[in-house]
Amino acid sequence: MPELPEVETSRRGLLPMLHQPVNQVIVRQARLRWPIPDNLAELVVGYCFNQLNRRGKYLLAQINQGWLIMHLGMSGHFRLLSEWQPPQKHDHLDILFNDGRLLRYHDPRRFGCILYSDNPEQHPLLAQLGPEPLTSAFNADYLYQHLRGRQSAIKKRLMDSHLVVGVGNIYANEALFIAGIHPERTGDSLSWHECELLVDAVQVRLRRSIDQGGTTLRDFLATDGKPGYFRQELQVYERALAACYRCGGEIQQLKQDNRSSYFCPHCQK
DNA sequence: AAATATACCTGACTGC
DNA sequence: TGCAGTCAGGTATATT
Numbered sequence: 001m002p003e004l005p006e007v008e009t010s011r012r013g014l015l016p017m018l019h020q021p022v023n024q025v026i027v028r029q030a031r032l033r034w035p036i037p038d039n040l041a042e043l044v045v046g047y048c049f050n051q052l053n054r055r056g057k058y059l060l061a062q063i064n065q066g067w068l069i070m071h072l073g074m075s076g077h078f079r080l081l082s083e084w085q086p087p088q089k090h091d092h093l094d095i096l097f098n099d100g101r102l103l104r105y106h107d108p109r110r111f112g113c114i115l116y117s118d119n120p121e122q123h124p125l126l127a128q129l130g131p132e133p134l135t136s137a138f139n140a141d142y143l144y145q146h147l148r149g150r151q152s153a154i155k156k157r158l159m160d161s162h163l164v165v166g167v168g169n170i171y172a173n174e175a176l177f178i179a180g181i182h183p184e185r186t187g188d189s190l191s192w193h194e195c196e197l198l199v200d201a202v203q204v205r206l207r208r209s210i211d212q213g214g215t216t217l218r219d220f221l222a223t224d225g226k227p228g229y230f231r232q233e234l235q236v237y238e239r240a241l242a243a244c245y246r247c248g249g250e251i252q253q254l255k256q257d258n259r260s261s262y263f264c265p266h267c268q269k
Numbered sequence: 270a271a272a273t274a275t276a277c278c279t280g281a282c283t284g285c
Numbered sequence: 286t287g288c289a290g291t292c293a294g295g296t297a298t299a300t301t
Binding site (some may be wrong): 002003006033044054057072073074075109111112125159161168169170215216217218219220259260 | 287292293294295296
């Protein structure tokens with residue numbers, strides 16, 4: 001689920017907890033993608049979150065001498081509760097604050113992670129990441145340059161975090177539709193102008209989705225428990241055999257790299 | 270080096 | 286009802 005807009009929505013939802021002292025940590029299930037550190041409580045209890053950043057799909061929270069590195073995997077989300085409530089199934093972690101509020105991590109599939117690092121920039125999970133899509137570092141020149149000499153499909157390349165971070169299956173499909181580019185084109189076949197269109201499409205759709213609180217398909221909720229409303233603006237994702245909003249033709253579905261791709265054969269060449 | 274397959278998990282849904 | 290199979294927003298890791 002969570003791609004860049006959903007992670008950014010989560011980050012913004014956590015901002016009210018900045019500068020609030022942590023007074024307890026409850027780990028009910030440490031076995032996520034990687035285990036939650038045994039010493040998490042001693043790392044954070046008595047300290048405050050001083051900064052909340054996002055790098056790609058990772059949330060970074062500065063506390064004590066280092067940073068929590070958090071990823072929502074496929075099905076994770078954080079809830080911010082104003083007072084204690086009994087935990088539900090798959091509520092794996094609580095961070096309780098002195099004022100009675102608590103942050104609760106929920107993740108049925110447990111593909112997410114909660115790690116701690118003194119220097120997250122150098123952490124193996126982050127060190128090799130590509131540029132942020134919503135910065136000037138992600139531009140037509142960059143994309144065109146980095147697509148040279150590779151035969152992989154452009155849709156797969158867009159989802160490669162070493163090329164650009166934050167774009168997952170939903171936004172790769174959506175951006176390619178907006179840019180009018182067929183998902184099976186090789187990255188190498190894109191012209192500079194098509195790279196320009198694609199960069200713009202990625203940025204426009206990510207920004208719009210952030211404005212809408214992200215996309216909720218199944219699990220995703222913001223920290224206030226609300227779903228994201230970008231789903232109703234999806235042009236092709238999960239619209240197989242439905243009518244293209246632009247030309248009225250039939251949206252097609254195919255598998256690429258074992259992930260579903262959706263596209264309009266008339267509008268995307 | 271790059272392309273492909275596998276693995277980690279639960280839950281919802283489909284077809285027999 | 287039950288059971289097997291498929292699919293789902295991610296991505297590190299192992300294998301060709």
